[in-house]
Amino acid sequence: MERKFNIWRGSAEKGEFKTYSIKLERGMVVLDAIHRIQAEHSNDLAVRWNCKAGKCGSCSMEINGRPKLSCMTRMNEFAEDDSITIQPLKTFPIIKDLVTDVSWNYKQNKMIPPFKPRVKKNGEDHVMYQQDVERIQEFRKCIECYLCQDVCHVLRDQDKKERFVGPRFMVRLASLEMHPLDRGDRIPKIKNEFGSGMCNITRCCTDVCPEHIQITDNGIIPLKERVVDRFYDPIMWIYNKLFGIDTK
Amino acid sequence: MDYSDIQTIEHDVLVVGAGGAGIRAAIECASKGLSTGIISKSLLGKAHTVMAEGGIAASLGNVDSRDNWKIHFRDTMRGGKFLNQWRMAELHAKQAPDRVRELEEWGAVFDRTDKGLINQRNFGGHRYPRLAHVGDRTGLEIIRTLQDFCVHHGISTHMECTGLDIILDGGKVSGLLAYWRETGRFVLFKAKAIILATGGGGKAWKVTSNSWEYTGDGLGMAYRAGAELMDMEFTQFHPTGMVWPPSVKGILVTEGVRGDGGVLLNSEGERFMFNYIPEKFASETADTEEEASRWLDGDREARRPPELLTRDVVARAIKKEVEAGRGSPNGGAFLDIASRRPAEFIKKKLPSMYHQFKELAEIDITEQPMEVGPTLHYFMGGIRVNSNSQQTNVPGLFACGECAAGMHGANRLGGNSLSDLLVFGKLAGDGATDYINSLSGQLKCSNEEVGKIIKGATDILNRENGKNPYLVHEKLQNIMQTFVSIVRTGEELEAGLNKLQELNADIKKISVPASAQYNPGWNEALDLKNLIVTAEAVTRAALIRQESRGAHTRLDFVGEQEEGLEYNIVIKRTDSGMSAEKVRREDPPKELADIGFASLAELEGGGIGA
Numbered sequence: 001m002e003r004k005f006n007i008w009r010g011s012a013e014k015g016e017f018k019t020y021s022i023k024l025e026r027g028m029v030v031l032d033a034i035h036r037i038q039a040e041h042s043n044d045l046a047v048r049w050n051c052k053a054g055k056c057g058s059c060s061m062e063i064n065g066r067p068k069l070s071c072m073t074r075m076n077e078f079a080e081d082d083s084i085t086i087q088p089l090k091t092f093p094i095i096k097d098l099v100t101d102v103s104w105n106y107k108q109n110k111m112i113p114p115f116k117p118r119v120k121k122n123g124e125d126h127v128m129y130q131q132d133v134e135r136i137q138e139f140r141k142c143i144e145c146y147l148c149q150d151v152c153h154v155l156r157d158q159d160k161k162e163r164f165v166g167p168r169f170m171v172r173l174a175s176l177e178m179h180p181l182d183r184g185d186r187i188p189k190i191k192n193e194f195g196s197g198m199c200n201i202t203r204c205c206t207d208v209c210p211e212h213i214q215i216t217d218n219g220i221i222p223l224k225e226r227v228v229d230r231f232y233d234p235i236m237w238i239y240n241k242l243f244g245i246d247t248k
Numbered sequence: 249m250d251y252s253d254i255q256t257i258e259h260d261v262l263v264v265g266a267g268g269a270g271i272r273a274a275i276e277c278a279s280k281g282l283s284t285g286i287i288s289k290s291l292l293g294k295a296h297t298v299m300a301e302g303g304i305a306a307s308l309g310n311v312d313s314r315d316n317w318k319i320h321f322r323d324t325m326r327g328g329k330f331l332n333q334w335r336m337a338e339l340h341a342k343q344a345p346d347r348v349r350e351l352e353e354w355g356a357v358f359d360r361t362d363k364g365l366i367n368q369r370n371f372g373g374h375r376y377p378r379l380a381h382v383g384d385r386t387g388l389e390i391i392r393t394l395q396d397f398c399v400h401h402g403i404s405t406h407m408e409c410t411g412l413d414i415i416l417d418g419g420k421v422s423g424l425l426a427y428w429r430e431t432g433r434f435v436l437f438k439a440k441a442i443i444l445a446t447g448g449g450g451k452a453w454k455v456t457s458n459s460w461e462y463t464g465d466g467l468g469m470a471y472r473a474g475a476e477l478m479d480m481e482f483t484q485f486h487p488t489g490m491v492w493p494p495s496v497k498g499i500l501v502t503e504g505v506r507g508d509g510g511v512l513l514n515s516e517g518e519r520f521m522f523n524y525i526p527e528k529f530a531s532e533t534a535d536t537e538e539e540a541s542r543w544l545d546g547d548r549e550a551r552r553p554p555e556l557l558t559r560d561v562v563a564r565a566i567k568k569e570v571e572a573g574r575g576s577p578n579g580g581a582f583l584d585i586a587s588r589r590p591a592e593f594i595k596k597k598l599p600s601m602y603h604q605f606k607e608l609a610e611i612d613i614t615e616q617p618m619e620v621g622p623t624l625h626y627f628m629g630g631i632r633v634n635s636n637s638q639q640t641n642v643p644g645l646f647a648c649g650e651c652a653a654g655m656h657g658a659n660r661l662g663g664n665s666l667s668d669l670l671v672f673g674k675l676a677g678d679g680a681t682d683y684i685n686s687l688s689g690q691l692k693c694s695n696e697e698v699g700k701i702i703k704g705a706t707d708i709l710n711r712e713n714g715k716n717p718y719l720v721h722e723k724l725q726n727i728m729q730t731f732v733s734i735v736r737t738g739e740e741l742e743a744g745l746n747k748l749q750e751l752n753a754d755i756k757k758i759s760v761p762a763s764a765q766y767n768p769g770w771n772e773a774l775d776l777k778n779l780i781v782t783a784e785a786v787t788r789a790a791l792i793r794q795e796s797r798g799a800h801t802r803l804d805f806v807g808e809q810e811e812g813l814e815y816n817i818v819i820k821r822t823d824s825g826m827s828a829e830k831v832r833r834e835d836p837p838k839e840l841a842d843i844g845f846a847s848l849a850e851l852e853g854g855g856i857g858a
Contacts, residue, residue, distance in 0.1 A: 011765075025494060025495070026493060026494070027492065027493020027494060027495050027496070027608075027609075028493070028495045029495060029496075029608070032495040038718065038768060038769070039716070039718035039719070039722075043716065043717065043718065043760055043762070043767075043768070043769030044760065044762040044763070044767040044768065044769045044770070045768065046766040046767070046768060047768065048290075048291075049459075049460065050290055050294045050295075050296075050298075050459040050460065050461065051294075051296075051298060051299050051459050052459065052496070052499065053299070053496070053499045053500070053604055053608070054600075054603065054604065054607065055298055055299055055385070055387075055388065055600065056293075056294045056298045056299070056459075057294070058290065058291065058294050072607050072608070074607070074608070095430055095766055096430075096765060096766040097766070099766055101430075102291070103407075106292065106399075106407075109396070109399065110399050110400075114355075114396065114397070114400045115354065115355035115396070115397075117353055117355070125310075125349065125365055125366070126352060127363070127364035127365065128357075128360055128364055129360055129364045130359065130360040130364075130367075133357050133359075133360060136357055137357055137359075137382065137383075140357055140382070140388075140389060140392065141385065141388075142392075143298075143388065144293055176355075179355065179357070181352075182355075
């Protein structure tokens with residue numbers, strides 16, 4: 001059966017949707033369809049992909065308006081007479097066709113102070129219990145597909161990339177702050193530089209996460225709470241003053 | 249033409265490939281004070297390491313204290329059918345535990361034992377629970393840990409940058425010409441040493457667990473620079489890839505499913521692996537379902553279930569069942585964990601398998617069996633290196649990880665790949681550092697060399713009419729899938745070789761008349777130059793090895809031949825084309841041979857190799 005695909009073709013300066021018709025087979029995902037278009041109609045159609053199994057987070061795009069991994073979006077999710085519209089992530093500048101410049105994300109990651117482990121006792125192995133690592137293991141499932149970054153209002157609609165690192169890196173910060181071995185303190189930076197206050201908890205990021213990470217509830221809100229405890233709780237304020245904890 | 253105005257970036261050492269081996273090598277070089285650059289075809293953190301599921305093998309002894317490096321070494325040699333480089337297997341077994349502990353020190357969060365130590369799971373061919381893991385996403389944990397560590401250590405990462413060819417000056421490495429995917433522009437990296445960490449060439453087959461990046465780039469570049477390839481006939485078919493739907497055929501189903509209790513069944517519901525236990529492993533393998541169940545329940549006296557035999561054995565068994573008409577509806581075998589473990593256990597230990605089947609095949613693995621079949625997964629062979637320094641026969645050229653040969657011999661054990669990446673990544677970094685420190689004099693990248701490489705790449709864009717790169721690639725995959733498959737015959741290999749040579753002519757006629765900017769068609773055409781070298785090398789080596797050993801099975805030469813242990817097959821470039829010849833192996837050091845050939849009882853009793 002022939003199916004119609006409207007695919008964004010072009011560069012940052014100019015572009016348009018082009019329509020392609022191809023035959024589908026049972027079990028195909030959107031990325032398969034794109035590959036078929038690439039082989040049969042347009043050899044130079046630009047698309048990022050790697051593992052084709054939802055593990056690497058390369059093939060993010062917007063499919064009928066939803067940010068999704070194209071390798072995990074089955075064609076039978078759509079009605080048979082639906083035409084499928086595919087465009088690049090809106091939050092990042094287009095390089096070509098479905099490929100966007102996501103280098104901003106790598107810059108955010110680099111700003112985050114690295115993991116700082118406690119010193120091992122007498123050269124013995126670190127001891128951490130499963131129940132204590134489980135909550136950060138959830139955050140470490142992140143495959144960096146940036147779908148959460150794409151859908152975040154602060155980054156997408158308000159374009160405040162200079163004030164908020166986005167859900168992906170809030171989750172990464174949470175994975176460091178809650179790491180049982182970590183001795184770093186990133187709370188002042190989370191408030192001042194990484195913009196924890198910018199998030200208004202609409203949970204759109206959680207909705208699109210292909211790894212089903214509870215980004216907002218388990219990651220961002222606990223960080224917001226830690227910021228509040230440090231900076232806005234009067235009793236904690238006195239405690240922090242007494243023990244010399246950074247509250248700037 | 250004058251190419252002196254081409255973009256030029258200078259490093260002491262350039263690492264090609266940003267998977268586990270590449271990043272680990274770069275970290276080592278940077279920590280020794282070298283100016284270090286790393287290029288990768290994809291974005292940082294997307295390399296194939298991310299796909300590794302089951303775990304990283306290291307004899308930490310956290311779950312079973314009887315484990316130690318000697319048992320790991322012996323398992324590795326037996327798995328590799330004793331064709332491994334002895335010294336490499338020794339270094340690997342000895343150093344793997346430190347590499348795992350180091351990852352934890354850099355922020356990795358492995359699953360824990362009850363005592364709070366790094367947990368370890370069972371895997372095929374490993375005597376004891378040995379694989380440190382994070383559910384079934386161990387590779388992701390490792391690559392993310394390395395990635396986040398490396399960005400704070402002064403390493404320049406050049407993403408979506410693909411190497412074309414290595415440049416030599418007086419026989420020594422002096423640089424590498426590459427191009428940016430985004431713009432299609434060329435860039436010259438001047439470097440005193442190059443470490444290749446480019447992975448394998450699984451994309452030469454149709455059914456493979458490998459991504460588009462796996463086109464044997466390092467193998468092709470090293471070969472053209474005069475380096476030797478070795479053990480290329482040993483290509484691992486992982487026994488359990490998805491077989492349905494067609495578009496995901498080949499995607500990996502982790503061995504962890506079997507490690508955690510999954511069993512293989514044929515269409516008659518028979519647990520057929522009991523019929524395929526090789527003599528060599530009979531004394532260490534359960535021969536009844538009852539004993540296998542006891543082992544799963546933690547009985548330390550029980551022997552391991554036959555589903556955990558080495559990958560070559562299991563892959564061939566599935567193939568035989570299918571050929572005998574006892575396959576699953578889509579031409580595989582059933583892998584059942586649903587009836588063996590509770591749903592919660594499966595979701596906890598194998599979360600990504602649960603989602604993979606649920607979302608791609610609409611199968612709930614906590615209720616239904618999976619359908620699985622062999623998929624091309626890994627290259628044991630690759631670039632021939634010195635076991636200690638990881639240097640090739642070309643001064644200044646190093647290789648590590650899957651693109652290097654020697655560590656795994658004729659067959660790799662699951663879990664030994666992630667540890668290989670880290671152990672030999674580090675050692676390649678050490679080797680490159682030593683080499684650079686002993687180097688004197690200036691190295692040049694000649695204008696002529698640069699021009700030749702650029703012309704070879706731009707010709708594809710300038711040709712008006714020619715072959716479609718995607719269709720040429722498909723043809724290549726069909727040839728390898730048909731003629732150089734999981735079981736081989738001399739006749740088929742000859743036919744395959746002829747077809748590859750015909751295809752070589754097609755590759756020279758590919759045209760992609762469009763701009764070079766982010767053009768996957770052009771990128772594919774350039775990759776094919778390496779993939780065809782890789783495919784030809786595998787085929788030639790497979791033709792010469794007239795025996796069946798490990799992952800290399802010849803229907804016309806059944807079983808291992810004693811003589812087969814006396815040589816490795818080495819491929820190199822000559823004026824008259826590709827040559828493949830048998831190169832005599834050195835005798836193993838006595839203390840290693842004692843350990844490798846010891847019985848378990850002798851080894852565990854102490855005294856041997858002490």
